Amino acid sequence: MGCFRLFMVVLAVGAALDHASPSLVLLDEYWAPEIVLNNVAAAEVDTLATGDPSQAKTGEVSVLLANDTGAPNVRFRSAGMVKLDELPLGDTEARLWYRTDAWTGVWRLEVWVYEAATDAIPVKVLQAWLDGGGPEGQLQPDDQWHQARGLVEAAEAYDRAPKDMALTTYVWLAPEEGWDIGHRTYVDRVELLVFQPPPPPAKRVHPRPGAQTDGPGWIWFEGEDAVQHRVPPGGAWAPQTEADQQLHSNGQWLQYHGGGDLGLLWEVNVSEAGTYDFWCRANGTSFSWAWDADAFKTCTPESPWQDTVVLWQFAEGEVVVQWAPLGRVELTAGKHLLQVEDVPETEGFGFDCWLLTRQPFTPHGLDKPPAQ
Numbered sequence: 001m002g003c004f005r006l007f008m009v010v011l012a013v014g015a016a017l018d019h020a021s022p023s024l025v026l027l028d029e030y031w032a033p034e035i036v037l038n039n040v041a042a043a044e045v046d047t048l049a050t051g052d053p054s055q056a057k058t059g060e061v062s063v064l065l066a067n068d069t070g071a072p073n074v075r076f077r078s079a080g081m082v083k084l085d086e087l088p089l090g091d092t093e094a095r096l097w098y099r100t101d102a103w104t105g106v107w108r109l110e111v112w113v114y115e116a117a118t119d120a121i122p123v124k125v126l127q128a129w130l131d132g133g134g135p136e137g138q139l140q141p142d143d144q145w146h147q148a149r150g151l152v153e154a155a156e157a158y159d160r161a162p163k164d165m166a167l168t169t170y171v172w173l174a175p176e177e178g179w180d181i182g183h184r185t186y187v188d189r190v191e192l193l194v195f196q197p198p199p200p201p202a203k204r205v206h207p208r209p210g211a212q213t214d215g216p217g218w219i220w221f222e223g224e225d226a227v228q229h230r231v232p233p234g235g236a237w238a239p240q241t242e243a244d245q246q247l248h249s250n251g252q253w254l255q256y257h258g259g260g261d262l263g264l265l266w267e268v269n270v271s272e273a274g275t276y277d278f279w280c281r282a283n284g285t286s287f288s289w290a291w292d293a294d295a296f297k298t299c300t301p302e303s304p305w306q307d308t309v310v311l312w313q314f315a316e317g318e319v320v321v322q323w324a325p326l327g328r329v330e331l332t333a334g335k336h337l338l339q340v341e342d343v344p345e346t347e348g349f350g351f352d353c354w355l356l357t358r359q360p361f362t363p364h365g366l367d368k369p370p371a372q
């Protein structure tokens with residue numbers, strides 16, 4: 001183990017910190033030193049008995065490790081069970097709280113497990129070099145509580161250990177440096193934190209101006225396939241992840257948040273003249289629309305929006321996408337223009353898709369009317 005390795009570990013941890021999930025606590029309120037080496041004295045500390053709550057960082061109990069010579073080297077029996085397949089390598093961090101008056105070594109935290117079918121004695125499956133926050137990962141000897149952290153990697157028995165069963169666990173604190181420094185060092189809450197990788201980001205959806213999907217008696221077209229619009233690029237309500245995109249027809253909508261004089265225009269090619277029910281899937285906003293040279297009609301948040309899907313929730317509200325029936329429209333065969341104006345200037349809007357149908361239609365998310 002060298003400084004380079006420790007440095008890499010610290011870098012990787014910093015990059016992953018934003019996506020931590022709840023942790024698996026291995027040691028906190030029960031400390032049972034089992035193997036004690038290198039002249040360390042190890043004793044559970046019950047702060048209710050000592051009367052000094054500062055001797056524990058979490059709860060009431062910690063452990064005190066003390067050396068006059070040697071180094072703090074101790075294996076604990078752990079109350080926490082571990083399932084290795086819940087601790088993905090590269091996405092799991094080991095953490096512990098420490099408070100030392102003088103020890104400036106570096107600890108390697110090892111996780112040992114016991115599984116009788118595999119080995120007759122506990123074996124080492126995981127390890128992490130802990131960055132104590134001092135120079136080159138050393139502990140900080142200021143007698144204050146600090147957290148030491150390190151990414152977990154496989155140790156020698158990892159490959160043969162069962163991955164899908166809960167295993168009796170041991171935690172070994174092994175000193176890497178810092179020999180023959182007299183010290184008193186408290187340790188509390190040893191835990192493993194699993195990072196969740198960031199969700200897959202949204203993929204680019206390229207506009208196809210004038211595109212439409214024709215079924216028997218219906219025409220479906222996407223908001224984002226407008227033939228013209230006065231909507232700036234970007235916009236705060238664009239889907240950010242693949243999961244966001246799955247809530248939008250064609251993975252996108254034409255949206256914006258804040259801005260004046262915005263307008264939108266779609267074109268459809270009607271193959272069969274007739275009377276169509278006209279539906280809009282949007283965010284429940286107000287807007288005016290007109291087919292060709294017809295008079296503008298108005299949709300408002302009070303219109304009968306339905307089939308609501310919540311896209312994002314914020315402290316001050318939520319963004320939804322939902323369907324609204326906009327009445328009937330008589331269309332001849334051939335090309336027709338749908339014009340939308342009067343979208344809100346200060347509140348956001350988003351148009352996901354439109355439907356013209358001569359079939360009965362009950363909105364259900366992204367479901368198009370039957371193909372037959």
Ligand SMILES: [Ca+2]
Pocket residue numbers: 028029056057058059060061062188189
């Ligand atoms: Ca504790």
Ligand SMILES: [Ca+2]
Pocket residue numbers: 222223224248249250251252253254351352353
């Ligand atoms: Ca869409």
